[in-house]
Amino acid sequence: MTNANQDIDQLITLCKAGNRSAQFEVYNRYYKPMYNTALRIVKDSHWAEDIMQEAFLKAFTKLESFKGEVTFGAWLKKIVLNHSLDNYKKINKNAMDALDDILYKVEDTGYAEDVTLDFQSVKIQEVMAALNSLKESYRIILTLLYIEGYDQEEICDILVISPGNCRTTISRAKESLLKKLNA
Structure with a gap:
């Protein structure tokens, strides 16, 4: 396991315990790629920002379901992608x-x-x-x-x-x- 994986694992453990600074650190690490993922689907920067933030909130509330079978980034990306597609479907019916x-x-x-x-x-x-x-x-x-x-x-x-x-x-x-x- 690399130091980066150990570091994110420690942050995830702290996030599960409700540590706000750990959540902020995770957000800062993953914000840009998750925003870009949302933006590629919805094609609107403000909308992508909202979707990305809602996806982070959902991820932090569902953190107990993260089992580590995939990397945290892949798990988070799946949440952002699904949330982007769901919102895109609602707004662009x-x-x-x-x-x-x-x-x-x-x-x-x-x-x-x-x-x-x-x-x-x-x-x-x-x-x-x-x-x-x-x-x-x-x-x-x-x-x-x-x-x-x-x-x-x-x-x-x-x-x-x-x-x-x-x-x-x-x-x-x-x-x-x-x-x-x-x-």
């Missing part, structure tokens, strides 16, 4: 209806051809702009896959979709992103 229609009605055609993107010649800003210009279902699924680093099984659990729908949506999202980058 119409957008999420369209997302649900696409995700639940996609035929499972098996594994689609893998679309390879040539990111060597594309700047990060161009990729992010193209990603943000995709329709919501594609933007969210590619954000979960490439930016947040979830695998397809985890994405299926997060979005409550079948593996076939996940594969097909990822394939179509990649194709759409490639077209935008080549345009």
Whole structure:
């Protein structure tokens, strides 16, 4: 176990005991990446700030359920991600209806051809702009896959979709992103 893991384990123990300075230290360590996670989903800085803070409150109240099976950061990120998606669905009801229609009605055609993107010649800003210009279902699924680093099984659990729908949506999202980058 590294010193950082030991240090966070000690902080978590103090947080469970209600130590406010330990909670503040945990917040300071994880604030920025959790804010960025929320921002990538909801695309609004004020909204992301609120979601991130609510997720921290939820995490601190549910700290007893943290068993250490994954890192604390991964556990917290899952809370932030789920809270972001839940809030996004509430506020963008119409957008999420369209997302649900696409995700639940996609035929499972098996594994689609893998679309390879040539990111060597594309700047990060161009990729992010193209990603943000995709329709919501594609933007969210590619954000979960490439930016947040979830695998397809985890994405299926997060979005409550079948593996076939996940594969097909990822394939179509990649194709759409490639077209935008080549345009």
